[in-house]
Amino acid sequence: MRIISGKFRGKQLHPPANIPVRPTTDFAKESLFNILNNLIDIEETQVLDLFTGTGSIAFEFFSRGCLHVTAVDISHKCISYIQRTAEAMKADCLKAVRADGFRFIQLPGPAYNLVFADPPYELEKIDTLPDIILHSPLLETNGWFILEHSRSHDFTEHPMFYDHRSYGNVNFTFFQKITKQTGD
Numbered sequence: 001m002r003i004i005s006g007k008f009r010g011k012q013l014h015p016p017a018n019i020p021v022r023p024t025t026d027f028a029k030e031s032l033f034n035i036l037n038n039l040i041d042i043e044e045t046q047v048l049d050l051f052t053g054t055g056s057i058a059f060e061f062f063s064r065g066c067l068h069v070t071a072v073d074i075s076h077k078c079i080s081y082i083q084r085t086a087e088a089m090k091a092d093c094l095k096a097v098r099a100d101g102f103r104f105i106q107l108p109g110p111a112y113n114l115v116f117a118d119p120p121y122e123l124e125k126i127d128t129l130p131d132i133i134l135h136s137p138l139l140e141t142n143g144w145f146i147l148e149h150s151r152s153h154d155f156t157e158h159p160m161f162y163d164h165r166s167y168g169n170v171n172f173t174f175f176q177k178i179t180k181q182t183g184d
Contacts, residue, residue, distance in 0.1 A: 006063030019077045021053035028170040050101040050117040055082035111140045118148040145175040
């Protein structure tokens, strides 16, 4: 696992072998960020990385100059690894938080321009995540929500659906939090 681009391009990430995660493949991650480069100005973005696991996505945002990244995971081992790695990289704008993802999004806090979620594919409540995120103050209006999921989920009928991309077993669905304009 490596950082694809930015200040730390090529840096290898070496998470402990005994953490229960399924990291996003480098190919899928590179494709994701190619899409994001056309949607947002990463250097002007505040990101929430839910179910962060190894922090691979969070570190990619940091390397590309993101304003702030909050990485959330329930695993103590994952958060400890992210904290140690962030400290070694002097990643002051990357904050690792140990919390259940569903509980974290219910807490009051700042609004983000982009929320990325990579929950366990077998998570029973995965279908509820788009509505929870898109209808919460956690995501700014016109902000982006990206959900990584298995191919068994289809969100194309969601009213805030934007795009879907598939890279082998990795699927990304993009949503944009929009509000209906009155008088149109």
